[in-house]
Amino acid sequence: MNYRHSFHAGNHADVLKHAVLLRVLNLMQRKTTPLCYLDSHAGTALYDLQGDDASRTGEYLDGIGRLWERDDLPELLADYRAAVARQNPDGALRFYPGSPQLAADLLREQDRMILSELHLEDAATLREHFAGHPAVAVHHRDGYELPKAFLPVAEKRALWLLDPPFEKSDDLQRCVDGVQQAIGRMRQTVIALWYPIKDERLLRDFYRRIAEAEVPKVLRVELHVRPIDTGLGLNGSGLMLINPPWPLWEELEAVLPWLASQLAQAPGGGWRMDWLVGEP
Numbered sequence: 001m002n003y004r005h006s007f008h009a010g011n012h013a014d015v016l017k018h019a020v021l022l023r024v025l026n027l028m029q030r031k032t033t034p035l036c037y038l039d040s041h042a043g044t045a046l047y048d049l050q051g052d053d054a055s056r057t058g059e060y061l062d063g064i065g066r067l068w069e070r071d072d073l074p075e076l077l078a079d080y081r082a083a084v085a086r087q088n089p090d091g092a093l094r095f096y097p098g099s100p101q102l103a104a105d106l107l108r109e110q111d112r113m114i115l116s117e118l119h120l121e122d123a124a125t126l127r128e129h130f131a132g133h134p135a136v137a138v139h140h141r142d143g144y145e146l147p148k149a150f151l152p153v154a155e156k157r158a159l160w161l162l163d164p165p166f167e168k169s170d171d172l173q174r175c176v177d178g179v180q181q182a183i184g185r186m187r188q189t190v191i192a193l194w195y196p197i198k199d200e201r202l203l204r205d206f207y208r209r210i211a212e213a214e215v216p217k218v219l220r221v222e223l224h225v226r227p228i229d230t231g232l233g234l235n236g237s238g239l240m241l242i243n244p245p246w247p248l249w250e251e252l253e254a255v256l257p258w259l260a261s262q263l264a265q266a267p268g269g270g271w272r273m274d275w276l277v278g279e280p
């Protein structure tokens with residue numbers, strides 16, 4: 001396990017993932033009934049953007065950095081920036097919240113959260129951060145085990161963020177298996193599966209397998225900061241959204257063109273959103 005999210009926190013991929021994650025949670029919370037948030041590859045709760053790792057790559061500058069001082073953000077992105085701003089009360093961008101913190105900020109009295117992180121140190125930091133928070137459980141275990149270990153949940157409503165580091169060649173297949181397992185155990189589970197786009201050709205098999213995975217609805221959402229066939233680094237990222245709440249796709253359709261234009265790093269990028277399964 002070499003991957004450390006501290007090098008990448010707040011980059012363009014985090015912007016897409018976290019802005020969508022927050023909106024999905026918001027939409028699910030329109031109902032007052034309890035829900036369970038599962039974060040299988042949680043990372044830690046807070047990243048210091050002036051620390052050695054983030055300042056070495058400077059990736060956040062082309063992510064949250066490009067939105068931080070804008071006064072013309074569309075509402076969905078303004079909500080996301082406000083969530084980051086909660087960690088930076090003096091107004092300067094220094095700390096970036098990871099997915100567990102972003103979700104914890106939205107947790108209502110009736111909701112709970114299950115986090116797992118395999119990196120020993122990060123799991124310990126996470127446990128310490130949420131100590132005394134009775135609705136948050138932190139596990140040091142393989143995140144792909146979450147569906148088997150926890151689904152179905154008593155609340156009957158769950159959102160699973162599946163966000164592995166994709167260091168291993170079988171990660172995409174393990175994600176497809178995880179999605180199938182989760183839906184098999186609780187059909188209405190909402191899943192946000194994040195994936196990197198380096199060379200689109202390498203993803204074709206993944207797209208096909210997700211489309212054939214016998215899940216009810218799959219919305220594919222992608223943001224491309226450069227052309228997606230260069231094979232040079234992270235050209236973009238995507239989210240497979242299983243059972244996304246309405247009207248997420250309509251909202252994203254309004255926001256993605258603006259976001260793609262703001263986060264572009266070279267001509268030839270853009271965005272795409274389509275249904276791999278369900279909804280015309």
Ligand SMILES: C[S@@+](CC[C@H](N)C(=O)[O-])C[C@H]1O[C@@H](n2cnc3c(N)ncnc32)[C@H](O)[C@@H]1O
Pocket residue numbers: 001003004005017040041042043044097098099100116117118119122141142143144163164165
């Ligand atoms: C992309 S980062 C997570 C970022 C976080 N979800 C966020 O959005 O802020 C992936 C994390 O998964 C952890 N990890 C790697 N393999 C894992 C596994 N099999 N189970 C659980 N965590 C794992 C890594 O240590 C890393 O912290």
